[in-house]
Amino acid sequence: MTESLLLKPAAPAQLPTGARRFTGRTALLARLCALDGGEVAMLTGPAGIGKTSLAVHWARRAAGEFPDGQLFVNLRGFDHVAQPVEPADALRSFLAALGVPARRIPAGLDERAALYRTEMADRRAVVVLDNATVATQVRPLLPAARNCVTVVTSRNQLTGLIVREAARPIPVPPLTIAEAAQFLGGYRPVIEQCGGLPLALSLVAARTGEPEPPGRGGDPHAGARGVFAWTHRALTPPAAGIFRLLGRHPAHDLTATTVAGLAGLTVGQAAVILAELARAGLLIEFVPGRYLCHDLLHTYAAELAARYH
Numbered sequence: 001m002t003e004s005l006l007l008k009p010a011a012p013a014q015l016p017t018g019a020r021r022f023t024g025r026t027a028l029l030a031r032l033c034a035l036d037g038g039e040v041a042m043l044t045g046p047a048g049i050g051k052t053s054l055a056v057h058w059a060r061r062a063a064g065e066f067p068d069g070q071l072f073v074n075l076r077g078f079d080h081v082a083q084p085v086e087p088a089d090a091l092r093s094f095l096a097a098l099g100v101p102a103r104r105i106p107a108g109l110d111e112r113a114a115l116y117r118t119e120m121a122d123r124r125a126v127v128v129l130d131n132a133t134v135a136t137q138v139r140p141l142l143p144a145a146r147n148c149v150t151v152v153t154s155r156n157q158l159t160g161l162i163v164r165e166a167a168r169p170i171p172v173p174p175l176t177i178a179e180a181a182q183f184l185g186g187y188r189p190v191i192e193q194c195g196g197l198p199l200a201l202s203l204v205a206a207r208t209g210e211p212e213p214p215g216r217g218g219d220p221h222a223g224a225r226g227v228f229a230w231t232h233r234a235l236t237p238p239a240a241g242i243f244r245l246l247g248r249h250p251a252h253d254l255t256a257t258t259v260a261g262l263a264g265l266t267v268g269q270a271a272v273i274l275a276e277l278a279r280a281g282l283l284i285e286f287v288p289g290r291y292l293c294h295d296l297l298h299t300y301a302a303e304l305a306a307r308y309h
């Protein structure tokens with residue numbers, strides 16, 4: 001083995017943990033598997049429909065085909081508290097993950113993007129650009145390498161990427177009734193109420209064997225809110241209090257230490273509450289010890305916080 005190979009840093013493995021019991025999506029997974037090197041796929045659909053879960057599940061499954069790295073960034077395009085991530089900042093963290101020392105990372109966006117493309121040119125890597133708002137946010141992050149596949153997720157259709165980069169649009173629909181039934185381990189009346197929204201179904205799945213939430217048939221969003229309320233009511237009082245408190249704070253990258261600081265708890269108490277909220281499906285532990293609250297649930301927590309004070 002040559003010295004340069006010995007010195008090569010480990011390939012970045014930035015993919016977060018996937019959905020706990022990923023279900024269905026066979027045709028969409030097949031479309032992602034069929035992507036050729038150099039291609040860009042764009043998963044679109046409304047909040048909570050399952051775009052990130054699909055991108056992450058596929059990329060984790062396909063990781064063996066991308067031995068030179070799996071890059072992931074949450075561009076936070078739809079966060080109602082934090083600002084969207086600047087492409088220059090996303091590039092800095094990608095370059096660092098690719099082993100470029102901080103002093104070699106250029107200051108300008110164009111120079112960073114050029115160095116990134118150079119670093120990616122001979123790699124077989126997958127890049128997941130989650131929660132993009134506009135094409136200009138995404139473009140500098142495209143590796144433009146013949147052996148790299150990129151998956152972008154967005155609530156918006158990024159037409160510019162379809163036109164200029166020939167990105168393949170893949171709309172993500174609600175889960176079918178059969179998929180939802182598979183997810184919940186059998187058909188249940190609540191499936192209609194959730195309107196195929198995996199986010200709502202995952203809260204129901206977290207409480208198997210308990211009475212169903214009161215129906216609110218018809219409107220899937222009203223139905224999903226009924227499920228959110230049902231889950232909130234079943235929390236222990238301290239966990240419910242922390243959930244509402246989180247409604248007033250950024251919802252990504254929560255740790256026991258930050259929550260302890262916000263709530264005046266010990267780190268141990270905060271860790272127990274975070275674990276309860278994750279078990280209920282209200283938080284996702286995207287890497288061990290680090291949590292995020294899905295946007296729709298965070299909005300709901302903010303509404304509760306306003307109502308309780």
Ligand SMILES: Nc1ncnc2c1ncn2[C@@H]1O[C@H](COP(=O)(O)OP(=O)(O)OP(=O)(O)O)[C@@H](O)[C@H]1O
Pocket residue numbers: 019020021022023024025045046047048049050051052053054131153154155183197198199200202284294295296
């Ligand atoms: N196919 C699936 N099987 C099981 N659970 C799923 C599936 N898809 C999504 N989920 C669950 O639903 C939740 C919401 O999905 P996800 O975060 O992927 O939505 P999204 O479309 O990325 O939403 P947003 O636009 O707000 O980012 C996930 O946390 C996950 O628990």
Ligand SMILES: [Mg+2]
Pocket residue numbers: 051052053130131153
């Ligand atoms: Mg998402």
